[in-house]
Structure formats: C-alpha cells, structure tokens
C-alpha cells in the first residue's frame with residue numbers, strides 16, 4: 354500500500370468506432386550498410402476501442418464493466434477521496450485510512466483480503482493520490498464473486514478499534530521514515546507540492562507528516578469513513594473475464610443494499626491561483642549525497658485538452674536514455690548524474706517539475722540555468738519530426754501494453770473517470786496523443802514555462818548535526834516554506 358509515486362513521477366455504454374492511428378514509417382528498421390533493402394513501411398496501427406459499459410446503482414455507486422478475454426479479473430474500487438481531502442491538521446489521513454481498509458470488518462478478519470487474493474495466486478494493493486484512493490485486486494476469474502462481497506463488506510462494515518488504528522498508524526509512520534526521511538532525496542521530492550501549489554490543499558504532501566499523524570484520533574477515522582467511503586463516492590471497476598449479466602446480479606446483490614448517507618460528500622472548492630512571480634527556496638537535509646535542484650511551473654488540470662501535448666513534452670525531455678535532459682546534462686556536459694522532467698496532473702490543477710542531481714563538484718545553483726535552458730529550448734527551437742515521432746510511438750506502445758492486462762485496463766479507465774471526469778476519454782486519449790504536433794508542444798510550453806512563473810528549489814547538505822542532537826528527533830528541514 355502506498356502513496357502514488359510522487360516523483361517518477363494513475364462512460365458510456367457505447368463506444369465510437371475503431372480508431373486508426375498512424376505509426377510513422379520512419380520508425381522502421383534503418384537499412385544496414387550491407388545488402389538489406391529498406392525495411393517495408395509499417396501499416397497503420399488499428400486500435401479497437403475499449404469495450405465498456407457503465408451504470409449507476411440507485412445508491413449512487415457507479416459500475417464500469419470492462420470485459421476482456423482471458424482467465425483473470427481485476428476488481429477495483431476507486432473512491433473520490435485523496436490527500437486534498439485530508440482534514441485540517443490531519444495531513445496524511447487519506448493515506449492512513451487506505452491502510453485501515455485492510456483491517457477487519459464485521460464479517461472479515463484482519464488481512465483477510467490477502468487470504469482471498471494472494472493465497473489463490475492473485476494479488477491486491479491500493480494507492481492514495483491527491484484526488485483518489487484506489488483498491489485493486491486481481492484474481493482467477495472464478496473468484497470474482499467473493500471479491501465483490503469483500504469490497505462491499507469493507508465499504509459498509511469496516512470496524513475500527515483503537516488497537517488496529519494504533520498499529521496501522523505506526524506502519525504509516527514507518528513508511529514516512531523510509532520513503533521521506535531515509536531516502537537521500539526523499540525530503541526534496543516530498544516537498545514538490547508544498548512549493549508548487551500556493552493555496553490548493555494539494556500543497557500538503559499525501560503522505561502527511563509525523564505531527565499530524567500523531568494527532569489523529571479514532572473518532573477522526575470513523576468520521577472519515579462515513580464522510581467518504583460510501584457508494585455515491587465510489588466507482589467500482591471490473592475488468593477482465595466475467596459474464597456481464599452475472600456481474601450485474603452480483604453487484605446489485607452485494608452493493609445495492611449499502612445505504613447512501615443523507616449528507617453530501619464534502620468537497621474541496623479552493624481554486625489554485627496563477628502564480629504571480631518567480632520564487633527561490635533553499636532546502637537542506639542531513640543526508641544529501643550531492644546537491645540537487647527542482648524547477649517547478651504551473652500546469653493545467655488532468656482533463657485539459659493540452660495534457661497530451663505536455664505528455665509528449667515530458668517524453669522529449671526525459672523519457673529514456675536518448676531524451677534531451679539526459680543527453681545534454683548527463684552525457685554531453687556531465688554536470689548532472691541524473692536529470693528528469695515530470696508531469697504531475699491532478700484533477701484540479703497540475704505541475705511541471707524539472708529536476709537534476711549534480712555530478713562532481715557542481716552546486717545546486719550551477720544546475721539551474723542548464724536545466725532551464727533545455728526546457729526553454731524545446732519551447733523555442735525547431736523539433737525534428739523523427740524525434741517527435743519516436744517519442745509518440747514510445748508513449749503509444751507503453752499505453753497499449755498497459756491496457757493488455759485487466760489491472761492496467763482498469764487503471765486506465767479509473768484515471769480517465771476520476772481524474773478527467775470522463776471514463777470514455779480513455780478511448781480518445783491515444784488518438785489525441787498521436788495528433789500532437791510540434792506546434793502543440795511549443796504552444797503549451799510557451800504558455801506554462803516561458804510565460805509562467807517559476808519556483809526554484811535548491812537542495813544541499815546541511816552541516817553535520819551537533820553530537821548532542823537527539824537521535825529520535827526528526828531531521829529538521831532548513832529554509833522557509835512558502
């Protein structure tokens with residue numbers, strides 16, 4: 354169980370006809386120097402739309418069924434609750450609660466989910482992101498019914514006691530120590546949202562902080578469950594091998610009787626303002642091997658029609674060894690040991706984040722201009738069609754591979770439904786990706802990077818701690834937070 358990787362960075366009844374996407378012939382094998390003739394051009398790739406049916410139960414639960422030939426099935430429940438919904442002073446709560454959902458219910462023992470999935474050769478996991486918390490299992494197809502029962506059971510009958518709560522809170526605190534405090538760049542990457550967002554609750558890291566976790570009470574847990582874990586705040590996605598009529602009967606039987614609370618689901622309505630000016634922050638931590646830098650710009654929300662162009666920009670800059678940042682900062686000038694560019698698109702607002710970790714004797718400040726220059730260059734200078742085609746083909750291939758498993762297929766549609774507000778957009782995103790032009794990439798980068806305000810975060814090692822410092826104390830983070 355985890356928060357979504359914070360740095361790497363997750364309907365309609367009928368679908369439009371199949372789309373045909375052209376994969377450029379320039380991707381074909383280059384002819385060798387010997388006797389090979391030119392490779393024949395690849396024919397256009399024909400991609401069938403995702404078979405999808407959707408309905409909403411009277412209690413508000415949305416069911417999305419994604420039949421796919423095979424022998425396994427993925428059951429996923431996506432709740433519209435994430436880090437942005439953490440109560441004030443309870444940062445990290447949605448994630449903590451994700452863990453609680455694996456504890457006992459009225460009719461299930463602690464960790465029974467593992468018995469019902471892993472013990473039969475399946476798997477289960479969950480993640481918490483800024484906007485959503487999703488639970489997903491994969492089991493042999495003949496185990497679908499028990500899994501539906503189990504998901505309905507923990508939606509409606511979770512029983513939380515103090516002992517369970519205390520033990521799970523310790524697990525989450527340990528996760529924080531490992532992922533944030535012990536990782537050399539954990540504190541830097543965990544701080545992205547705090548520096549990138551100004552007002553929106555996205556600015557609180559999903560994993561929370563020790564003080565807020567310590568302050569949580571059993572009553573907070575119970576309130577959180579009744580506020581957000583309810584049928585009208587969930588989307589049940591079933592992908593893989595199943596009989597559609599049988600699925601409908603089981604879903605009605607196990608989920609149909611779950612009561613919809615009378616009170617509306619609490620919603621965040623804070624709008625992130627446009628950043629007015631550049632900002633610079635300096636962070637220190639005790640265990641930083643080499644200096645690092647982040648450059649953060651504002652980006653549109655996940656559902657923006659510009660998202661595909663930004664995805665391509667991300668690929669050009671940072672996907673694979675031959676990407677621009679790698680080629681320039683790591684191989685050619687060798688000022689960085691690694692460099693990346695991430696697109697963090699949430700339901701309400703997003704961020705673009707360039708990063709570099711120094712090589713040799715570079716300071717964090719030394720990395721700023723070369724890193725910024727590569728991003729600006731992409732916005733301003735010509736982009737070779739072959740470079741664009743290669744990245745688009747890589748993105749398309751990765752997307753298609755993901756759709757080939759019930760788990761991946763369900764995730765693709767879940768992201769479309771909950772982050773973009775339209776499950777059917779999963780059937781348009783590949784065509785949109787293929788339609789991205791050089792002009793699109795440069796238009797969005799001009800708007801978001803060249804004309805946008807930038808936050809620069811320099812990250813360097815703090816002086817060694819004084820010998821009298823308590824070893825239990827959380828390492829202090831220097832600098833000022835916005």
Ligand SMILES: [Zn+2]
Nearest residue numbers: 354355356528
């Ligand atoms: Zn976790």
